[in-house]
Amino acid sequence: MEQPSEQIDALHRAINAFEQSGIEYAVTGSWVISAYGILRSTHDLDVVAALKAEDVSKITKAFVSPPYFYDEQDILECALTHAFFNIIDGESSLKIDFWPLKNDDYSQEQFRRREQIDIEGQLAWALTAEDIILAKLLWIKISDSERQWRDVKSIWALKQNDLDRNYLETWAARISVANLLAKVTT
Numbered sequence: 001m002e003q004p005s006e007q008i009d010a011l012h013r014a015i016n017a018f019e020q021s022g023i024e025y026a027v028t029g030s031w032v033i034s035a036y037g038i039l040r041s042t043h044d045l046d047v048v049a050a051l052k053a054e055d056v057s058k059i060t061k062a063f064v065s066p067p068y069f070y071d072e073q074d075i076l077e078c079a080l081t082h083a084f085f086n087i088i089d090g091e092s093s094l095k096i097d098f099w100p101l102k103n104d105d106y107s108q109e110q111f112r113r114r115e116q117i118d119i120e121g122q123l124a125w126a127l128t129a130e131d132i133i134l135a136k137l138l139w140i141k142i143s144d145s146e147r148q149w150r151d152v153k154s155i156w157a158l159k160q161n162d163l164d165r166n167y168l169e170t171w172a173a174r175i176s177v178a179n180l181l182a183k184v185t186t
Helices: 005-021 030-035 053-062 072-081 105-112 129-142 146-159 165-174 178-185
Strands: 025-028 044-049 085-089 095-100 115-119 122-126
Touching: 005 044, 005 053, 005 085, 005 122, 025 030, 030 044, 030 115, 030 146, 053 072, 072 085, 072 095, 105 129, 105 165, 129 146, 129 165, 129 178, 146 178, 165 178
Parallel strands: 025 122, 044 095
Antiparallel strands: 025 044, 085 095, 115 122
């Protein structure tokens, strides 16, 4: 399923705003899954951001209102507490979900491994295919979702020859999802 052009335009605006802000980020979720070859429709943009309280002004300068809508105080509180928040693109209704970069070893490693990929004609920092698989397996561990399984199996089917299996197996064991990974790889 192809994304509507206004959603693609909104994606490009958001990526440009991230680049302008200077805040390190990594796109994840449906946009990245689509970039890896599994077309998914979405109305949001999931982003992991290395955001500190002192970076809030960078966000508000890069994501100018309008067209973006947000509560600056909410962003500050979320930055202080490492909580999730979102910004809405008023031109397209694209919701940009900001997920704070966690301090655990795996989150830091997946963020360190992010790479620039083409997402709908725009270079953007994104989580690797291996880390999308592992993140999806973590979600499955919490809530057994058919959609999450479908994403994992699809990425595996399309990318298995290009994936770093040692990395997948090592981190699957470390984050306690090795049994779930085995269901995909065997």
